[in-house]
Amino acid sequence: MQKQSWYRSWFNSPYYHILYKNRDENEAARFIDRALKYFNPSHEARFLDLGCGKGRHSIYINSKGFDVTGVDLSDENIRKAKRFEKEHLHFSVHDMRERYADAKFDYVFNLFTSFGYFPSIEENEKVLSASHSNLKLKGKILIDFLNAHQVIKGLVKEEIQKIDGVTFKINREIEDGIIKKNIDIIDGEKEFRFVERVRALTRQDFVGMLSRCDFEILDTFGNYNLEEYDEDKSPRLILIARKGK
Structure with a gap:
């Protein structure tokens, strides 16, 4: 699949x-x-x-x-x-x-x-x-x-945000010309992982x-x-x- x-x-x-x-x-x-x-x-x-x-x-x-x-x-x-x-x-x-x-x-x-x-x-x-x-x-x-030049220069590699009772653990990195954001989510007993990828054009x-x-x-x-x-x-x-x- x-x-x-x-x-x-x-x-x-x-x-x-x-x-x-x-x-x-x-x-x-x-x-x-x-x-x-x-x-x-x-x-x-x-x-x-x-x-x-x-x-x-x-x-x-x-x-x-x-x-x-x-x-x-x-x-x-x-x-x-x-x-x-x-x-x-x-x-x-x-x-x-x-x-x-x-x-x-x-x-x-x-x-x-x-x-x-x-x-x-x-x-x-x-x-x-x-x-x-x-x-x-x-x-x-x-x-x-x-x-992209500014984002890469000032990249915040890790942060945690708590919004509406949901915890977002965010990790950023540059990978093969891509600005990559890994997003780990904790919502009560549920956990998820999502990713964002934006090419550093x-x-x-x-x-x-x-x-x-x-x-x-x-x-x-x-x-x-x-x-x-x-x-x-x-x-x-x-x-x-x-x-x-």
């Missing part, structure tokens, strides 16, 4: 949502507001939220008056997101490496490190190739990724992948205030690119 991919088991687990329940929603909203101001989209613009999770960012973008489709590989995430569906807001289970139906979008948003899940550059590049197919001519993609990796997929990079930012990217200081690597042909 083929072993289940780490992201299928972990993202469908209730413990994933417990561990990351305290994400800063206000920071996320401010970032999206700045991104929308940067793009200045028309009222008819259509957005594809790639790796949408439970749909929090799709819902927020839709609240600004735009048509949004959120897609995610996790059945559990999409089941929860579908509770918020309405006209101009839809959710589907979808593998981001594949083209989404026959729809064409003005913008693809890939937010909060929903990229780099696959072990090879080639496999991750399929996400950009599919995004190219999903965009209209001159459509734009926003990729919000971690700054650099700006140059993205430059190569985007170029090969016929994207032109327009801007590179280093934080959610959309300030200049600095490999040694920036917490994020945020790229904005435009579809060519």
Whole structure:
């Protein structure tokens, strides 16, 4: 039997949502507001939220008056997101490496490190190739990724978090260019182990992948205030690119 991919088991687990329940929603909203101001989209613009999770960012973008489709590989995430569906807001289970139906979008948003899940550059590049197919001519993609240089330099190897009565023992390491996080969970008498693996992609990796997929990079930012990217200081690597042909 083929072993289940780490992201299928972990993202469908209730413990994933417990561990990351305290994400800063206000920071996320401010970032999206700045991104929308940067793009200045028309009222008819259509957005594809790639790796949408439970749909929090799709819902927020839709609240600004735009048509949004959120897609995610996790059945559990999409089941929860579908509770918020309405006209101009839809959710589907979808593998981001594949083209989404026959729809064409003005913008693809890939937010909060929903990229780099696959072990090879080639496999991750399929996400950009599919995004190219999903965009209209001159459509734009926003990729919000971690700054791998900073993560590796400041790697916290071990930590313990206790959330809602659940203990998370987290061990981090760099393995063959992958930022690997082993997560041991103790919930009463039950114990589980999950893993996260994100490829430590650099700006140059993205430059190569985007170029090969016929994207032109327009801007590179280093934080959610959309300030200049600095490999040694920036917490994020945020790229904005435009579809060519």
